[in-house]
Amino acid sequence: MDQQLQIFITVAEQKSFSKAASTLHMTQSAVSQHIRAFEEKMGSRLLERTNKYVRLNQAGEIVLHHAKEMDRLYQHMRRLVDDVTNQASGPLTIGASYTFGEYVLPPIIAKLHQLYPDIQPSVEIGNTAHIADLVSRNHLDIGIVEGHFKQEKSLSTTKHSNDEMVIVASSRHPLAKRKRLGASLLADQLWICREEGSGTREAAEHVFKLLDISPSNMMIFSSTQAIKEAxxxxxxxxxxxxxxxxxxxxxxxxxxLPVKGLPFKREFSIVTASSFQTKALQVFISLLVSEDGSVMLSDSIVIE
Structure with missing residues (x-):
């Protein structure tokens, strides 16, 4: 699909040049240049811009409606071509929340490359809300996420696997030698947590409710690896x-740490746009849910 058309759709949906630039992994000036060139091509101004907002005018509304329809037809065309050639090849954009993306997905990608070397995967790792949003706007072919997120009508969600969440500390921490911990001791600790919007943060909030605690001392990190180091x-x-x-x-x-009621169990889900799957996406999903994929997932969580 034409790049300028896709950029226009993103700016219109985000109502912001800076947010669109971040989503598209472009500079804001590049996005602005593409929009100006697109408006010149259309022969009309499509977006009203002020310091506070970017919004569509009447011509922009017409263009956005048809641009989305063109995007749908383009995706349908790709699917028909894939079916005709009957080959699992070409680009595959995969999104994953941090836990799955950093600790489970890499060996699955390696298996995909071994079995289907003509597929060209690219991976984006982010929090659950961000990944689900990118899938809903067709910027990613598939997402594997945990926790809850805004369920758009365009999304299809399938339960994939279970995860177990536990409270951990340094082996040198004063609580490390305890055989059983009460909620009051945990409430007094400094908690190192992920940011709002992440599945891990959502799980932590569930555990706080389960233990009936409200930690007053909390530090936020946007990376699981950074949390582990801390x-x-x-x-x-x-x-x-x-x-x-x-x-x-x-x-x-x-x-x-030995805490009654834990581990806390949560689910990982596969999220796709409901109407379109290329062959590359189909074989990747098959690998995720296949016996081989299940073995890799099981092996990933064995604690010796």
């Missing part, structure tokens, strides 16, 4: 997936 150094405690801490548990750098 907790290993003795900074505080955190709630993480067993997948994310397999190596640290095996080395003894982190320990799971």
């Amino acid at each position: 907790v290993e150094s003795g900074l505080g405690v955190t709630l993480l997936s067993k997948w994310a801490i397999k190596k640290e548990l095996a080395r003894g750098d982190l320990v799971m």
Whole structure:
């Protein structure tokens, strides 16, 4: 699909040049240049711009309506071509939330490359809300996410696998030797947590409700790896997936704290745009849910 048309759709949906630039991984000036060139091509101004907003005018509304229809037809055309050639090849854009993307997805991508070398995967890792949003706007072919997110009508969601969340601390932390921990002790700790919008943060909020605690001392990190490093150094405690801490548990750098009611279980889900799947996407989904894929997922969470 024409790049300028896709950029226009993104700006119109985001109502912001800066947000569109971030979504498209472009500079704001590049986005502005493409929009100006597109408006010149259309022979009409399509967007009203002020310091406070960017919004469509009447001509822009007409163009956006037909641009979305062209995008749908383009995607349908790609699917028909894939079916005719009967080959799993070409680009495949995959999104994943941090836990799945950083600790489970890499060996699956390696398996995909081994079986289908003509598929060209690219991976974006972000929090659950961000990945689901990109899939809903057809910027990603598929997402694997945890927790809840805004369920757009264009999305199809399938449960994929279970995850176990545990509270962990440094092996040198004063709580590490305890055989059982009460809620009051946990409430007094410094909690190292992910940002709002992440599935791991959502799980932490569920655990706080389960334990009936409201930690007053909290520090926010936007990276699971950074959280692990901070907790290993003795900074505080955190709630993480067993997948994310397999190596640290095996080395003894982190320990799971014995808390009644844990581990907390959550689900990972596969999210796709409901109407369109290329052959490359079909074989990737098959790999995710196949016996081989299941074995890789199981192996990923074994704690020796």
